[in-house]
Amino acid sequence: MTGTLISNASAEATLEQIRETIKEKSVELLHLQFVDIEGILKHVTVTSAQLEDVVEGKMMFDGSSIKGFSPINKSDLYLQPDLNTFAVLPWTVEEGYSEARFLCSAANPDGSPFEGDTRNVLKKTVERAADQGYTISVGPELEFFLFKNDDNGYATTELTDKAGYFEPSPHDLGERVRLEIYRALKAMGFTIEASHHEVAEGQHEINFKYSDALTAADLSTTYKWVVKTIAKKFGMHATFMPKPVFGINGSGMHVNMSFFEGSENAFFDPSDDLQLSDKAYKFIAGLLENVKSFTAVTNPLVNSYKRLVPGYEAPCYLAWSASNRSALIRIPAKRGLATRVELRCPDPSSNPYLTFAVIASAGLDGIEKGLEAPAPINDDIFHMGEEERAFRGIDNLPGSLAEAVKELEAGEIAFNTLGEHVYNEYVSMKKAEWNSYRTAVHSWEIDNYHSKF
Structure with missing residues (x-):
């Protein structure tokens, strides 16, 4: 499965393959999928007899019913x-009998790309990189937790196991679920590289192969949907919430990114001490310069900032650093074509189309403006005192969603990357989310204050 542009000739060949598969697999229903601004998957279902209309982009929907999309007077x-x-x-x-799906982009009635569609936002960033001779390669790593469902099929807060990092069965009670997820993903065209239990109890990770930026976002969106769907068949709830359990590690979505110039990795230079190019x-x-102003995109929830704390x-x-996992940015050991920059703060609740777009844009800014990277920090930052971090010029990410939104508004990277429509809707959405959280009375407050005062 790829998200790359195809020529008219190859498009017709691909369409002919689709027709053959529909006939061979007795596909009756087609799910037309897209995501809203938050990255939540939506779909409308049609019959396979409507394939030609689907391919010609004739399937209309009400954009005013999708959060952050269109006003009611321009809803088509x-x-x-x-x-x-x-x-x-x-x-x-x-x-x-079987069913199939397409991932879709949203278009205006005149056929032009709808600016509120986040898939279109990423396409613009890909085009910006292409104008400078680069293709963007992305390898995301999405962690998730498995919880038990109750008798009615609703999620509980009870984890499915107490296993730890890389533990096998019988301690890893999610092993069978991961196997079925792996099989489903493989059947849908994924290349799976690894599957394992993560550090925290009930936490898991399945890694798939890197690809171009748009494909990687499509795969990430599909991955989250498949993981949740298969988990439910086992009576479990899979969540990509960043910090669902207090006192144990949260879930991240480390993003590995590199730029290619033709077939050459633009980040590799064998003559450099670290084998990194200029x-x-x-x-x-560029990432360090802009990260605080795009954290509200890569870490979009109130809950995201309960993961981004020392100790977990x-x-x-x-x-x-080239090796230090306590640093925000790490350079994994592989070099040559595998040379890449890993940004470790994003979490899997983020919209992957927007996340990959702002990361790539920040990196492009660094290249365009000729920014100079500071010296790497190879010491364990987690165990440094506040004074030492200040002395060494080590700043922090925003500590809350409110701080992150302020940083986003103060910077330029988000507006320039997301475009006016998505930017305004996103900021409004996040401010409303923070205000809802800020004014709510939480169980911690009841537990600590209700009897005492």
């Missing part, structure tokens, strides 16, 4: 499927 939008995202859904396959250092500098392996300090 159309879905334009990416043919490369066609996939039969393996859990629907029966004798003589562009790689400038990319790192979450990077909250602005520094980079």
